[in-house]
Amino acid sequence: xxxPKTSTVEVNGFPCRVWAKGSGPKxxxxxxxxxxxxxxxxxxxxxxxxxVIAPSLPGYPGAxxxxxLDTHLDWVLAVRQLIDKTGLAGADLLxxxxxxxxxxxxxxIFPAHVRKLCxxxxxxxxxxxxxxxxxxxxxxxxxxxxxxxxxxxxxxxxAPPDGANSVEWPIEMTRASEAxxxxxxxxxxxxxxxxxxxxxxxxxxxxxxxxxxxxxTYAKKFAAGINGSTKVQTVADAGHLAYxxxxxxxxxxxxxxxx
Amino acid sequence: MKLMWFHLMPYTELPDDFNKKHPSVWVxxxxxxxxxxxxxxxxxxxxxxxxxxxxxxxxxxxVNEHHSNGYGLMPSPNLIASSLARRTTDTALCVMGNSxxxxxxxxxxxxxxxxxxxxxxxxxxxGFPVGSPMxxxxxxxxxPSLLRERYYxxxxxxxxxxxxxxxxxxxxxxxxxxxxxxxxxxxxxxxxPPIWIPGGGSIETWxxxxxxxxxxxxxxxxxxxxxxxxxxxxxxxxxxxxxxxxPYRAGFLQFVxxxxxxxxxxxxxxxxxEYFYGRCLHVDPRFALPPGYTTEATQRAGIExxxxxxxxxxxxxTKAALKATNMKDIVDGGYVLIGSPDEVVEQxxxxxxxxxxxxxxxxxxxxxxxxxxxxxxTRLFAEKVMPKVKDLFSDWEDKWWPKPMxxxxxxxxxxxxPQLAAAE
Numbered sequence: 001x002x003x004p005k006t007s008t009v010e011v012n013g014f015p016c017r018v019w020a021k022g023s024g025p026k027x028x029x030x031x032x033x034x035x036x037x038x039x040x041x042x043x044x045x046x047x048x049x050x051x052v053i054a055p056s057l058p059g060y061p062g063a064x065x066x067x068x069l070d071t072h073l074d075w076v077l078a079v080r081q082l083i084d085k086t087g088l089a090g091a092d093l094l095x096x097x098x099x100x101x102x103x104x105x106x107x108x109i110f111p112a113h114v115r116k117l118c119x120x121x122x123x124x125x126x127x128x129x130x131x132x133x134x135x136x137x138x139x140x141x142x143x144x145x146x147x148x149x150x151x152x153x154x155x156x157x158x159a160p161p162d163g164a165n166s167v168e169w170p171i172e173m174t175r176a177s178e179a180x181x182x183x184x185x186x187x188x189x190x191x192x193x194x195x196x197x198x199x200x201x202x203x204x205x206x207x208x209x210x211x212x213x214x215x216x217t218y219a220k221k222f223a224a225g226i227n228g229s230t231k232v233q234t235v236a237d238a239g240h241l242a243y244x245x246x247x248x249x250x251x252x253x254x255x256x257x258x259x
Numbered sequence: 260m261k262l263m264w265f266h267l268m269p270y271t272e273l274p275d276d277f278n279k280k281h282p283s284v285w286v287x288x289x290x291x292x293x294x295x296x297x298x299x300x301x302x303x304x305x306x307x308x309x310x311x312x313x314x315x316x317x318x319x320x321x322v323n324e325h326h327s328n329g330y331g332l333m334p335s336p337n338l339i340a341s342s343l344a345r346r347t348t349d350t351a352l353c354v355m356g357n358s359x360x361x362x363x364x365x366x367x368x369x370x371x372x373x374x375x376x377x378x379x380x381x382x383x384x385x386g387f388p389v390g391s392p393m394x395x396x397x398x399x400x401x402x403p404s405l406l407r408e409r410y411y412x413x414x415x416x417x418x419x420x421x422x423x424x425x426x427x428x429x430x431x432x433x434x435x436x437x438x439x440x441x442x443x444x445x446x447x448x449x450x451x452p453p454i455w456i457p458g459g460g461s462i463e464t465w466x467x468x469x470x471x472x473x474x475x476x477x478x479x480x481x482x483x484x485x486x487x488x489x490x491x492x493x494x495x496x497x498x499x500x501x502x503x504x505x506p507y508r509a510g511f512l513q514f515v516x517x518x519x520x521x522x523x524x525x526x527x528x529x530x531x532x533e534y535f536y537g538r539c540l541h542v543d544p545r546f547a548l549p550p551g552y553t554t555e556a557t558q559r560a561g562i563e564x565x566x567x568x569x570x571x572x573x574x575x576x577t578k579a580a581l582k583a584t585n586m587k588d589i590v591d592g593g594y595v596l597i598g599s600p601d602e603v604v605e606q607x608x609x610x611x612x613x614x615x616x617x618x619x620x621x622x623x624x625x626x627x628x629x630x631x632x633x634x635x636x637t638r639l640f641a642e643k644v645m646p647k648v649k650d651l652f653s654d655w656e657d658k659w660w661p662k663p664m665x666x667x668x669x670x671x672x673x674x675x676x677p678q679l680a681a682a683e
Binding site: 067070137142166171174175177178181182186 | 396402403404405432433545546551555558559562563
């Protein structure tokens with residue numbers, strides 16, 4: 001697994017790290033809870049045939065500036081700037097979890113910005129009858145199992161790499177959690193249901209069958225709301241961050257949809 | 260030194276198996292445990308106790324705000340304070356306080372505090388806590404990443420509402436109001452009622468209190484031994500900022516149980532203390548640290564170890580490490596001071612001088628302590644301890660104490676005669 005190319009773009013005057021790797025048509029990736037503290041095997045699969053571009057959302061690892069974003073409109077416009085500044089306008093867009101909610105917003109509000117859309121267990125909706133779990137009120141030892149079917153995958157994601165600054169690393173992980181909370185507290189409900197009807201891009205919705213954060217039944221609610229052609233696919237043996245649990249299966253499904 | 264009588268208003272009838280059967284005393288404590296008819300008696304007992312404390316001569320009575328909380332039955336301390344305003348005459352009313360970011364618009368706080376100040380003839384101390392994670396982020400759904408910014412902005416708005424003479428518009432990041440012009444206005448208008456800030460051990464809060472000339476209060480349940488590091492940190496920071504060591508810049512909370520002898524104190528206060536430290540502080544750790552609640556500067560200080568102890572102590576829910584729940588450890592740890600009056604005098608003087616705290620807030624009711632025992636504790640403290648500690652810090656001026664109207668100018672509140680009211 002080779003390292004991606006790192007660059008930085010500014011959003012509202014704050015730096016956001018951009019990782020890029022591979023060749024072929026561009027594919028944007030907006031990560032889920034926890035962001036990308038490290039490059040992933042999943043992204044390597046995608047990079048075999050596509051140029052993967054993964055900008056960090058404000059506050060996610062490698063990025064700051066979440067503190068400037070007070071409203072959902074602020075967030076949506078920050079993501080739009082990220083898409084524009086990384087040359088992803090008009091490309092295929094993949095978003096997972098919190099990144100999925102923003103990918104859906106891009107396709108809904110700026111339809112020319114997204115060719116095809118793929119959402120992996122996106123945030124944005126809330127159903128009283130099947131409430132989503134609270135990712136920000138968990139005992140420490142429960143969190144890995146909430147994020148992934150195999151909790152070790154989450155632990156691996158957030159573990160400090162060799163040579164990491166022992167003070168700054170945990171702060172950066174907390175900052176990623178804060179950024180997600182800032183945008184989605186308390187229920188993850190951004191009233192995205194009001195805008196799903198604006199999505200015209202062909203959309204694939206992937207959901208880990210063992211998602212413990214957002215019930216897999218939410219996939220149907222997204223499919224029902226989206227206007228364009230929509231396909232729902234369940235990922236076996238995968239939790240909320242299905243791309244960590246099943247990198248190969250998820251990458252195959254994504255690449256097939258974007259083909 | 261000022262001796263202030265503080266009530267948390269704990270629900271006194273949590274079952275013996277509470278900790279086994281219930282994950283948390285806070286946020287999701289089950290409604291079936293709350294009997295409103297029993298709470299009727301609890302509230303009335305608690306209010307009797309506060310009135311009694313005023314009657315026997317405490318300098319202030321203190322109330323505070325909690326939500327969805329089995330050890331704090333005051334979602335609105337202002338309701339209690341307004342009742343106390345009518346049933347006390349010279350005692351300061353310390354509302355410790357209103358969590359500013361929870362009020363929409365925050366001018367509600369400016370108004371209600373002004374009402375209490377007017378009704379009481381200018382006896383209000385206005386406490387502005389950020390609020391605990393459990394109260395603010397979980398019970399009240401506030402965004403932890405926005406909480407502090409909202410708090411500071413609400414503070415600016417409330418202060419301006421108290422001091423600005425003309426109707427003004429406020430265009431803040433979180434609050435937009437075209438016409439701010441509160442009626443009533445506080446009696447204490449030179450420039451406003453004293454503002455006290457209950458906070459954890461964060462350097463930012465200390466600096467802010469110094470800059471604004473507010474009283475900093477460290478309200479820990481873990482007593483003077485655990486509080487020493489934090490208060491030393493506070494005074495070191497004041498020294499760096501060129502502020503004097505006026506002990507009235509600070510407030511501190513301490514549990515006390517006084518009796519004729521140490522043994523009698525143990526007999527009387529072990530059960531309520533163990534009830535409090537066992538059941539009342541049984542908080543699910545999942546509600547401890549919403550991301551963004553703790554600033555990055557404070558996280559950094561904590562991780563770097565400078566402040567590890569203070570930061571841990573600052574957060575009422577990360578106390579798991581301490582967690583003494585039996586009376587011996589509770590007393591050894593200094594959470595609760597107990598003893599004969601003379602023994603308590605000695606300890607209180609030690610607390611005052613070692614922490615350099617001029618405003619001592621005393622919890623003389625805790626856990627399931629009955630009204631009789633509470634009044635006994637309160638009376639004994641007032642009669643036999645207070646006279647021997649009041650002289651502490653007498654060479655310092657308390658510039659942060661309420662300045663009420665002159666006694667002769669204040670309204671005479673007619674005596675309440677319930678038997679007559681009932682007969683009518």
